[in-house]
Amino acid sequence: MRRVFTAFAALLGAAVLAGCERPPPVSVQHGYRGTGMVQVYNPRALEQQVPLNQPPAATPALPAAGPAAKTIYQNVQVLGDVDIGNFTRLMTSMTQWIAPNEGCAYCHNLENLADDGKYTKVVARAMLRMTQQINADWKPHVAETGVTCWTCHRGQHVPQQVWFTTPPQDKRADFIGNRNGQNLADADVGLSSLPGDPFAMYLSAQPKKIAVGAPTALPTGHVASIQATEDTYALMMHMSGALGVNCTYCHSTRNFAVWSESTTQRVTAWHGLRMVADLNVNHLVPLTDVFPAERKGPLGDVAKLSCATCHQGAYKPVYGAPMAKDFPELQRVAPPAEAASAAMNTAEPLRLSQR
Template sequence: MKNWTQKIALVLSIFAMMFLTACERPPVDSKQTGFRGTGMDQISNPRTDEQLAKLNELPPPIPSSADGPKASAVYKNVKVLGNLSAAQFSTFMVSMTSWVAPNQGCAYCHNVQNFADDSLYTKTVARRMIQMNQSINGNWSDHVKTTGVTCYTCHRGNNVPQNVWFNTVEKRGGNMLGNKNGQNDPTVGSAYASLPNNSFSSYFVANASAARVIGDTALPTGHKATLQTTENVYGVMSHMSHSLGANCTFCHNSRAFSSWEESTPQRVQAWHGIQMLKDVNTTFISPLAGISPPNRKGPDGDVGKANCATCHQGVNKPLLGKSMLQDYPFLAPNNGKPKEGNQIAKN
């Protein structure tokens, strides 16, 4: 009898593990963000929040003085940030090293026998990334506000940010399966859903389509979307939700998903974020494929590009909204000036 009791308990335990695997143990916090009954709530797990707080701690700044000769007068071949003092410039180089290449040190970007040498492709990339930071902070304040970004926002001690994407090369499992459109192959890029995981190339590059498929009329009059387009949009929306650690109602009103007027302010900010990604990937990142070695390229020959997770990494404000620009103001020379023509196209 005792053996049977133990067997039944074991079977019940296995079933409990199977059915409760996707559940979160309490307490789980819920914050209402919209009208009662609309399901507009943001859910958070205090235990996860504690982990995220540790992952988003800022590195300590290194103090330096703006006094003294300019870096361009002291060092050779300084093509960016030459207007900084030599002390500021060298201190920032040390900071960049700790953010991007803490294990390799200066040799990751420089020929240590001749620091003016440009033979390492990583040095050219680093220059371009500094300019990218300045562009984001100066031209995309509609998205990054005054918080801005630095190299650390994305890299967090890694040579390449942990969250980048490459063009997808379709994997065929036989002629009968045809083109799967990246479906039923869950990855972090699609929030582990069976939705297409190759949607980034449809929305995060130049001349991309608007990520919009829901019409504003009861019948599909004047607004038609194919099933494939709809699945792509839902795939990229799932990515955005997963990247920000928020659900759909963080940006959308659940009773009228297509309405901009009834959406939260975050939807407008997210729209600017998508436009920023198009600019960043097209202007600064993709052109680097020409100088990048094969081990830094994807199966299609492109380099790793940015998406929402590159900066956000699971929180709706990168680094939980803490800014590093007060210590590195030269990365935001035009902060607060909106990008010209940066208006929302709602149709």
């Protein structure tokens, strides 16, 4: 009997210890002592994560000489003024970033490069414009680091982290009650019971106000509610996982709502949320009719961006490697027609309940 009890105790102990992380996590203090302003990392997880965020070596740029690409090729709508040498260099890099196996044929009709018959070419053109806008108009978020196609794609046709609108609950299952989009252990919100689709609420057209605590005792005239709090926490769980950080990366432990005591990363994140919503609305959703049905979600919408699309578990995409500086063709001054979109990144951060 004692042997049975000892064996049972050993199995129970093993089960308990299985939940412990090895090697022990490392905490890095980045605030005043005793305030709990620390970031916690697991060395084993970082060992796996770091190699995945190493950008490929850039092909050296060529002297800006020779004729413009639009004088050599037809139907060059975005990069027509780039000299032919660096135009070819960028096209070659794009095949490595997005379609390393298919090469040019993934987007182009090799018998007629000017042909727009492949939807992938139309999408690639739109994504070039989007990348240029990010680097030119959204510096409050990407700063001088910028982005390239590889930042999201990393050698894949479709970025690994995208989202589609979640279908509503099946009405034939009403006997289980209204799940409110929750209790599905969704990986996008840390496998929690929070709403599993914070993206449609905050990263699309007319995003909801991010609200938790009301500034008054009564919620009259205020957006804060238990529902708004759960929605907000779902978004925060997504951001935490997407960047591989704790809440204290942006927020002060003394008062999460106070901007004056928050870290500078909170302002950067604020711009990032508005940037993602802008890109989804103005660059991806307009491509709905371009994509074939098999590339769309269950409700017929196109794949859209979230924080994880670029970050993929790193506090900065590719740990801040400044890839964009090697490709000036992907940076430009926004034309006047896009001034309204660019103005979104200059607004004052939302305060108190609107955080």
